[in-house]
Amino acid sequence: MGRVARAVGAVMLCVALVSQGGQVAAATPPFLWLPLDDGAPVSFYVNDDWTNNNGLRTYELLLPNGVLYKHLGTDYPLPAGSPIYAAARGTVNLSQDGFGDGCEKNTADNWGNAVWIRHDNGFTTMYAHMQKGSVVARLGQTVEAGQLIGRVGNSGNTFGGQCGGNHLHFEVRNAGFAVVNPYNRDTGYLWATDPPRHAVGTVPPPALPCDTPGAPASTVHLPNVTKTLGGPDGWVTPFYVQNVGPGTATIETSFYRFSDGALVTCRRVNGLLAGRTHGDDPNTDGDLPDGTQFSVVVRSWGAPVVAVVDQLRGSGRATLAAAYAGFTSGATSVYLPNVTRRFFGYDVPFIIQSLGPVTARVSAHFVSFDGTKVFDTSVNVASGRSAVIDPDATPGLSDGTQYAVSLTSDQPIGVVANAYNVTGASVAYTHTALASGAGSLLAPYAVKSATQASPVVVQNLGQATLDATLIFTPLGGGASQTFTLFGIGARSSRAFDPRFTAATTVPCSTASATCLGPGEYSLRITAPGTIAAVVLPTGALTAAAYAASAAPQRRALVPLVRRNVGGPGGWTTGVIVQSAAATSATLSWYRLGDGALAATQALALPLDAALRVDPRTVTGLQDDARYSLVITAAGGAIAAIAYDLGPDGDAAMIAEAFPAP
Numbered sequence: 001m002g003r004v005a006r007a008v009g010a011v012m013l014c015v016a017l018v019s020q021g022g023q024v025a026a027a028t029p030p031f032l033w034l035p036l037d038d039g040a041p042v043s044f045y046v047n048d049d050w051t052n053n054n055g056l057r058t059y060e061l062l063l064p065n066g067v068l069y070k071h072l073g074t075d076y077p078l079p080a081g082s083p084i085y086a087a088a089r090g091t092v093n094l095s096q097d098g099f100g101d102g103c104e105k106n107t108a109d110n111w112g113n114a115v116w117i118r119h120d121n122g123f124t125t126m127y128a129h130m131q132k133g134s135v136v137a138r139l140g141q142t143v144e145a146g147q148l149i150g151r152v153g154n155s156g157n158t159f160g161g162q163c164g165g166n167h168l169h170f171e172v173r174n175a176g177f178a179v180v181n182p183y184n185r186d187t188g189y190l191w192a193t194d195p196p197r198h199a200v201g202t203v204p205p206p207a208l209p210c211d212t213p214g215a216p217a218s219t220v221h222l223p224n225v226t227k228t229l230g231g232p233d234g235w236v237t238p239f240y241v242q243n244v245g246p247g248t249a250t251i252e253t254s255f256y257r258f259s260d261g262a263l264v265t266c267r268r269v270n271g272l273l274a275g276r277t278h279g280d281d282p283n284t285d286g287d288l289p290d291g292t293q294f295s296v297v298v299r300s301w302g303a304p305v306v307a308v309v310d311q312l313r314g315s316g317r318a319t320l321a322a323a324y325a326g327f328t329s330g331a332t333s334v335y336l337p338n339v340t341r342r343f344f345g346y347d348v349p350f351i352i353q354s355l356g357p358v359t360a361r362v363s364a365h366f367v368s369f370d371g372t373k374v375f376d377t378s379v380n381v382a383s384g385r386s387a388v389i390d391p392d393a394t395p396g397l398s399d400g401t402q403y404a405v406s407l408t409s410d411q412p413i414g415v416v417a418n419a420y421n422v423t424g425a426s427v428a429y430t431h432t433a434l435a436s437g438a439g440s441l442l443a444p445y446a447v448k449s450a451t452q453a454s455p456v457v458v459q460n461l462g463q464a465t466l467d468a469t470l471i472f473t474p475l476g477g478g479a480s481q482t483f484t485l486f487g488i489g490a491r492s493s494r495a496f497d498p499r500f501t502a503a504t505t506v507p508c509s510t511a512s513a514t515c516l517g518p519g520e521y522s523l524r525i526t527a528p529g530t531i532a533a534v535v536l537p538t539g540a541l542t543a544a545a546y547a548a549s550a551a552p553q554r555r556a557l558v559p560l561v562r563r564n565v566g567g568p569g570g571w572t573t574g575v576i577v578q579s580a581a582a583t584s585a586t587l588s589w590y591r592l593g594d595g596a597l598a599a600t601q602a603l604a605l606p607l608d609a610a611l612r613v614d615p616r617t618v619t620g621l622q623d624d625a626r627y628s629l630v631i632t633a634a635g636g637a638i639a640a641i642a643y644d645l646g647p648d649g650d651a652a653m654i655a656e657a658f659p660a661p
Contacts, residue, residue: 034198044057096393111156111169140230223386240307240559264292311653329435337533347391354383355414363408441549453499459531468525471523477609547656553660563616576610579606588600599619
């Protein structure tokens with residue numbers, strides 16, 4: 001999203017040039033539909049000869065820099081919140097939101113909350129001054145004529161006083177980016193109908209919901225599912241739904257389009273046997289449109305289910321991979337310890353899904369790690385649907401800054417953070433927000449080597465400053481090293497980066513009281529108050545992340561474990577099990593295809609340490625195969641993660657294990 005700011009600057013330069021040089025005529029067949037409901041009035045037309053010769057209302061004004069500005073678009077005055085639609089099919093090449101409007105209006109950006117769409121014929125349409133929080137069209141998304149993209153407001157530089165002036169400024173540019181008046185009958189009338197009308201019927205009507213009777217046994221929410229998002233080699237998110245009950249399950253999967261919340265399709269799968277997994281690859285689903293982002297709700301009858309989502313893009317060295325666990329329950333307060341805006345290239349947008357029966361009103365409170373920057377924003381999210389807050393596209397946040405984020409809602413929500421390095425190495429990671437904290441957290445895996453390190457970010461969920469203690473124990477057990485993060489402010493975070501001497505940015509490599517030695521570790525984090533944490537195993541070519549466990553369990557589920565999928569050296573899932581007083585664990589491996597028990601494994605667990613289980617060494621498991629795993633602890637509780645590694649590129653992703661019912 002860093003490209004948005006540069007695009008705006010370039011376009012504003014074009015605006016100044018066009019205002020001096022006049023408009024260029026269009027030579028193209030009519031293709032535009034009215035971007036508003038039928039009958040929308042026009043207050044100002046494009047200032048050109050045709051408008052003036054026909055006595056239509058327009059304006060010009062002398063700018064402070066001495067340039068004479070002639071109105072370049074068509075203004076439609078409508079009540080705040082009126083729907084705005086795409087005027088033709090195309091790809092969103094600018095989407096920005098977060099600028100105040102109404103009585104909180106600011107003019108930090110002339111366009112305010114806005115969307116630009118580039119169409120198949122090379123033209124671009126622009127939609128400006130939208131209502132804060134209403135923009136639903138996302139950068140890179142393909143939209144259809146008549147598809148909802150936002151709502152009328154008065155953000156940006158508008159007339160009508162601080163609280164008035166709600167309208168849509170609609171601008172059309174040709175392939176050379178010169179202004180075109182779509183009403184001009186001399187240069188070419190561009191509206192598909194006369195008079196212009198909304199594109200009724202050009203977007204398929206919402207699908208019918210599934211109709212399985214009775215209350216579901218479980219509901220799983222997946223905030224972010226995509227199909228070819230960003231092009232044929234773009235993001236795709238296969239997901240896997242496992243029956244974790246003793247009986248047979250019927251499952252319904254509902255896909256809701258991000259842009260307008262419409263139900264695109266609902267599918268039913270009958271007879272999913274206990275222990276079996278149903279996989280869904282959106283790229284192979286003919287009833288889903290390409291280039292689209294969805295929120296998904298999975299409901300089951302007869303037995304409970306869980307789900308995990310793989311987020312994949314590209315192939316070979318261009319591979320990007322991340323994973324997250326679906327939400328079987330939500331919370332009205334959730335926490336993200338590490339959200340950044342252009343911090344060493346990283347942008348960390350987060351996706352919020354409403355798990356309640358009605359629209360959720362969600363507030364996000366940002367506090368910089370040093371406590372000097374505080375920012376608040378809010379968004380409304382319809383039931384089952386998702387919304388995005390992208391720091392790089394949110395005015396009021398500062399570049400080069402790490403934030404701790406606390407979200408509160410009047411409905412339960414689930415939140416996924418999707419981090420991506422925009423300017424550096426092409427790497428990405430995902431983790432879920434934490435619905436609760438504790439005074440003691442478990443993190444099964446951290447690493448320090450010549451190529452990888454695992455920064456640990458700890459968030460203070462309380463109102464008083466506190467210190468946190470980090471205890472690193474080698475995998476398999478051994479002598480621990482202990483470090484302290486001092487002075488974590490209320491609702492803020494601190495990071496421990498093992499590459500450096502504690503509390504400095506001086507690199508270190510030898511174990512000491514202030515330096516973590518090389519190796520692989522498990523981690524326990526303690527504090528005198530309530531904390532949450534994320535661990536970020538990252539390197540120059542790979543990145544992954546997971547949330548530390550605040551509630552270890554005696555029984556854990558891993559819905560998907562791979563063993564050399566794709567051939568020797570292919571995708572393999574290492575499972576790391578950490579003891580929280582447990583002395584042993586039994587691992588039951590089930591084939592994904594038929595749910596049959598393939599292997600049983602007994603582990604002796606080192607106290608307060610972790611073990612890695614490599615499926616390639618488990619007798620009874622086969623290569624190029626997938627399994628589900630149930631871990632049953634004895635003597636105490638455990639925490640566990642599944643760490644997938646592939647053969648090339650950023651082929652690394654981590655998902656936390658589920659607590660078993």
